[in-house]
Every structure is written in structure tokens, then in C-alpha cells.
Amino acid sequence: MQAAIDFQQLVNAIGDAVVISDKHGAITLWNPAAQRIFGFTQEEALGQSLDLIIPERLRGRHWEGYEKTMATGQTRYGNDLLRVPALHKDGRALSIAFTVALLYSDERELTGIVAVIRDETARFQEDRTLRKRIAELEARVGA
Numbered sequence: 001m002q003a004a005i006d007f008q009q010l011v012n013a014i015g016d017a018v019v020i021s022d023k024h025g026a027i028t029l030w031n032p033a034a035q036r037i038f039g040f041t042q043e044e045a046l047g048q049s050l051d052l053i054i055p056e057r058l059r060g061r062h063w064e065g066y067e068k069t070m071a072t073g074q075t076r077y078g079n080d081l082l083r084v085p086a087l088h089k090d091g092r093a094l095s096i097a098f099t100v101a102l103l104y105s106d107e108r109e110l111t112g113i114v115a116v117i118r119d120e121t122a123r124f125q126e127d128r129t130l131r132k133r134i135a136e137l138e139a140r141v142g143a
Contacts, residue, residue, distance in 0.1 A: 017117035020103065023070050023110060025050045025063070037096070037119045039089030053086045055093070066113075073110050075100055083120065095124035 020029035030045040086094040098117040
């Protein structure tokens, strides 16, 4: 028999960021991993717009998709991993990968979105360095 799961303990213990936003895009849950990845404390993040971590140049596209998801109840990022730039509190650019799930009330009204986010900044930089090195080596050998 499986014991009941303490979901708050799970969200707090998981290594990936778990961020929940309401139907307007205000942050309603920010776990310790979100603080570690993005630098904002829970107190700083709760109630704030997701713009807190979205680079300014991407906000228009983000909100267009967010509003469409809220209107239709459909997202293509439930199964597909989305890789995008993000912002750290100190202004550094991050590379993140995440999936989302839609959240509903008991009345089946769409109430928000949960994102499970992983920081892939180091991996992204390693890949970029390797691609650059390969291009340099290919140029040298005339490939």
C-alpha cells in the first residue's frame, strides 16, 4: 500500500524549479529550486508577474502564447520540452528547459499553469563551445 504523498514536501525537495502562475500570469508558487535557479526569494517572487524571469525581448511572444492557452485550454508544451532564455535576479542570462501542465478548479475552470523548469545554462554553453570548436577544426582541414 502506498502512503499518501505530501505534495508540499515533494515540491520543496525536487531539484527542478516548480513555478505556478495564475490565469493572469502572477506567480502563486515558487519552490526552493526556483530560488536557487533564478535568485529571487519566495517572498520576492510570489504575486509578481512572470516578467520577473522573462527577457524583455521575449515578453510579447510569451504573453501571446499564455493568453491563447488560457483562452483555449490547450498548450503544446505539456509533452514537448521548451528551451528558452530566461533572466536571473542579477541580470545574467540563463538557458532553461521546461514543460508545463494546465491547472483546473473543481469546476473544471482553467486557473493557471505549472512549469517544471531545469537550468541548462552550463550545458547550452558547453554545446555552443563544442560547435564553435568543430567549425574551427573543419575550417582548418577544409571540410
